[in-house]
Amino acid sequence: MEKKLYTISVYSENNLGLLNRISTIFVKRHINIESLTVSASEIENVSRFIVVVNMTEEAVKKIIGQLEKQVEVIQAYYHTDDEIIFTETAMFKFKSDLLFENPQIQNIIKENNMNIVTVNRTFFIVEKAGRRHEIDAIYDAFAPFGIAQFVRSGRVAISKEAMNIRKILGEIVQ
Amino acid sequence: MKKTERIIGAEAVVRSLIAEGVDVAYGYPGGAIMPIYDELYKYQDQLHHVLTRHEQGATHAAQGFARTSGRVGVAFATSGPGATNLITGIADAQIDSTPMVCITGQVASHLLGTDAFQETDVISISSPVTKWNVQVTKAEDIPAAIAKAFYIAKSGRPGPVLIDITKDAQLGELDYSYEKCTVVRSYKPIPETNIEKVKEAATLINAAKKPMIIFGQGVILGGAESELKALVEKAGIPSAWTVLGLSALATNHPLNVGMVGMHGHYGPNKLTNECDLLIAIGMRFDDRVTGDLSKYAKQAKVIHFDIDPAEVDKNVKTDVAVIGDSKDTLAKVLEFIDEKEHSSWLQEFRSFDKIEFEKVINGQLNPTKEGLTMGEVLQGINKATHDDAVIVSDVGQHQMMAVRYANFTHTRSNVTSGGLGTMGFALPAAIGAKMGAPSRHVVAIIGDGGFQMTCQELGTILQTGTAVKIVVLNNEFLGMVRQWQQLFFDKRYASTEMINPNFVKLAEAYSIPAKKIVKREDLQGAIDEMIACETSYFLEVMVEKEDNVFPMVPTGSSVSDIRLE
Numbered sequence: 011m012e013k014k015l016y017t018i019s020v021y022s023e024n025n026l027g028l029l030n031r032i033s034t035i036f037v038k039r040h041i042n043i044e045s046l047t048v049s050a051s052e053i054e055n056v057s058r059f060i061v062v063v064n065m066t067e068e069a070v071k072k073i074i075g076q077l078e079k080q081v082e083v084i085q086a087y088y089h090t091d092d093e094i095i096f097t098e099t100a101m102f103k104f105k106s107d108l109l110f111e112n113p114q115i116q117n118i119i120k121e122n123n124m125n126i127v128t129v130n131r132t133f134f135i136v137e138k139a140g141r142r143h144e145i146d147a148i149y150d151a152f153a154p155f156g157i158a159q160f161v162r163s164g165r166v167a168i169s170k171e172a173m174n175i176r177k178i179l180g181e182i183v184q
Numbered sequence: 185m186k187k188t189e190r191i192i193g194a195e196a197v198v199r200s201l202i203a204e205g206v207d208v209a210y211g212y213p214g215g216a217i218m219p220i221y222d223e224l225y226k227y228q229d230q231l232h233h234v235l236t237r238h239e240q241g242a243t244h245a246a247q248g249f250a251r252t253s254g255r256v257g258v259a260f261a262t263s264g265p266g267a268t269n270l271i272t273g274i275a276d277a278q279i280d281s282t283p284m285v286c287i288t289g290q291v292a293s294h295l296l297g298t299d300a301f302q303e304t305d306v307i308s309i310s311s312p313v314t315k316w317n318v319q320v321t322k323a324e325d326i327p328a329a330i331a332k333a334f335y336i337a338k339s340g341r342p343g344p345v346l347i348d349i350t351k352d353a354q355l356g357e358l359d360y361s362y363e364k365c366t367v368v369r370s371y372k373p374i375p376e377t378n379i380e381k382v383k384e385a386a387t388l389i390n391a392a393k394k395p396m397i398i399f400g401q402g403v404i405l406g407g408a409e410s411e412l413k414a415l416v417e418k419a420g421i422p423s424a425w426t427v428l429g430l431s432a433l434a435t436n437h438p439l440n441v442g443m444v445g446m447h448g449h450y451g452p453n454k455l456t457n458e459c460d461l462l463i464a465i466g467m468r469f470d471d472r473v474t475g476d477l478s479k480y481a482k483q484a485k486v487i488h489f490d491i492d493p494a495e496v497d498k499n500v501k502t503d504v505a506v507i508g509d510s511k512d513t514l515a516k517v518l519e520f521i522d523e524k525e526h527s528s529w530l531q532e533f534r535s536f537d538k539i540e541f542e543k544v545i546n547g548q549l550n551p552t553k554e555g556l557t558m559g560e561v562l563q564g565i566n567k568a569t570h571d572d573a574v575i576v577s578d579v580g581q582h583q584m585m586a587v588r589y590a591n592f593t594h595t596r597s598n599v600t601s602g603g604l605g606t607m608g609f610a611l612p613a614a615i616g617a618k619m620g621a622p623s624r625h626v627v628a629i630i631g632d633g634g635f636q637m638t639c640q641e642l643g644t645i646l647q648t649g650t651a652v653k654i655v656v657l658n659n660e661f662l663g664m665v666r667q668w669q670q671l672f673f674d675k676r677y678a679s680t681e682m683i684n685p686n687f688v689k690l691a692e693a694y695s696i697p698a699k700k701i702v703k704r705e706d707l708q709g710a711i712d713e714m715i716a717c718e719t720s721y722f723l724e725v726m727v728e729k730e731d732n733v734f735p736m737v738p739t740g741s742s743v744s745d746i747r748l749e
């Protein structure tokens with residue numbers, strides 16, 4: 011079976027130790043996590059993990075089973091890229107001098123509709139939210155000029171289909 | 185308003201346990217758990233605390249108790265080394281789905297993260313081997329944490345739970361009242377059964393010409409022994425067991441065809457690759473059961489009954505998965521099953537049995553060699569206990585011999601470390617097993633190697649007066665490893681030979697009546713004496729040094745390539 015990028019969404023109780031339990035499930039099976047994001051969800055006290063992995067569908071199904079087995083996991087889903095809306099955010103920092111020495115930098119910023127986060131005498135920071143390949147392309151464009159710092163967030167994603175977490179929680183409580 | 189009482193956290197721990205029906209617990213004290221021990225002292229007439237000689241022993245005793253009684257086993261330890269000493273038993277309980285609640289003391293909450301004396305992050309350490317764990321830092325959170333722990337440990341697929349309680353939470357005051365936990369909103373212990381799947385399973389069963397059942401501990405954990413028996417009998421299906429499924433169906437049942445897996449019986453292993461329908465019930469297709477998965481039951485359709493959806497398709501692809509509690513799903517499928525007999529198919533098992541008897545079993549039970557065999561010791565125990573002892577085995581050759589040759593009449597009679605294969609399990613587990621089933625004969629079968637891993641628990645037997653029968657099958661080797669060295673490493677016996685102490689003297693040092701047997705003619709008499717003895721008893725039997733366990737499916741081979749010699 012062919013390996014693919016899958017975005018796993020895990021809804022769970024907001025519990026300190028759970029990150030450890032969830033990451034162990036991947037580590038134990040030598041599954042490389044491409045990206046991991048933990049945040050609040052649309053429901054109070056419910057966290058949402060978004061884990062991006064590159065694996066076969068058969069393997070990802072087993073992972074979902076192991077995740078859902080955790081007592082504090084409410085539900086886990088997996089999606090392919092065309093089933094979700096997703097994005098990542100990247101920030102780039104440069105020395106301010108570069109902006110005057112290399113007008114191309116300004117062009118890259120404009121062409122890519124990047125946000126200027128801050129500018130001062132010594133440095134400036136620009137950001138971009140987008141797909142991985144867009145950010146990679148910007149990185150390649152900037153690289154020759156000397157990037158002082160670069161950081162990219164994990165993927166955040168929202169599924170096109172509904173995720174009935176409230177309903178699941180309601181059913182269990184009744 | 186609920187009625188509450190102002191008490192300290194440590195008292196709340198003990199009162200909560202009593203509220204859960206706990207009347208015996210195992211453990212070992214230390215600085216960070218002293219407030220709880222102080223309360224255990226106060227409540228000793230309601231909750232009997234058994235001081236083991238090592239925290240690992242406390243977990244295995246709790247496991248043994250859980251396995252024979254069906255109740256939750258409880259173990260205590262202090263922080264730091266006390267807590268880390270629990271880990272082997274917790275891992276064992278996790279892989280064998282044994283309900284257990286472990287309570288550890290922890291340094292005071294203001295010291296957490298400071299590398300305080302005897303601080304270990306037991307929550308992180310135990311996370312991968314617990315069903316659930318929690319650290320409690322406030323006295324008022326204790327009753328709810330314990331209630332949740334018991335609910336999680338025993339519901340659904342059971343497992344071990346750990347509660348780590350900081351010393352300040354033990355000493356702090358709370359308004360105590362206790363309410364049992366009946367729901368955890370993120371947790372569904374018993375998934376819903378899809379009745380369509382039940383019907384599909386029944387259709388396959390009714391159509392099968394050569395069906396075979398493999399049942400595991402899921403039958404025992406679900407209390408589904410009579411449903412299993414009814415299904416087996418109505419559909420006339422030859423039924424084999426995993427190591428942990430053993431005793432769910434009586435050994436002498438005409439459709440019981442023996443054990444599957446590495447040292448299982450010849451027939452069920454061979455015929456796994458000839459059946460047209462494999463019905464797995466509460467078992468998880470462990471690699472020791474399946475051998476090479478790419479050559480496992482490829483010709484058969486597979487039905488999998490399990491309570492844990494994560495087990496479905498994990499190792500073996502199933503055609504129909506019936507998810508749910510085994511007692512319920514088996515009862516449901518029974519309604520749709522036709523009455524059948526498969527006598528010529530059953531005969532195929534019996535033909536393999538004959539070959540196995542001649543090549544393997546006969547030599548064990550009716551040896552012509554001078555040296556005693558492990559099989560004849562088990563046979564002697566069967567005889568003395570009328571096939572009705574609780575057999576607690578350790579890990580190694582003697583374990584495989586115990587599960588192969590012990591006969592069982594009642595369920596929950598086979599206690600062994602299946603998934604983890606923990607040497608040192610049997611002696612402490614037997615103490616718990618006897619406390620969980622006081623009216624039964626509890627016989628521990630242990631190798632000379634494994635006995636020395638936890639033989640300090642003889643002290644626990646001395647102190648509690650638990651009438652455990654201990655049989656050490658002494659081959660002066662780490663026999664199972666030696667067997668592999670003989671078969672796969674050209675007899676290079678690297679660190680497997682054992683120079684042993686005088687075991688009889690050791691047992692006697694703990695005031696346990698003891699005997700050593702070297703001759704066949706003395707064996708049955710000694711076993712009878714041991715079983716008749718009111719107290720604990722220690723029997724060392726010198727067995728053939730270089731005997732091997734057969735049949736054997738070598739690692740990585742197909743189950744149908746099982747070797748008889």
Ligand SMILES: Cc1ncc(C[n+]2csc(CCOP(=O)(O)OP(=O)(O)O)c2C)c(N)n1
Pocket residue numbers: 578579580581582583605606607608630631632633634635657659661662663664665
């Ligand atoms: C804690 C632990 N360490 C190591 C092993 C590996 N091991 C499996 S069987 C065995 C030999 C057991 O020897 P003994 O207890 O004398 O029993 P025998 O096989 O001779 O019956 C060993 C070392 C294990 N299962 N558990």
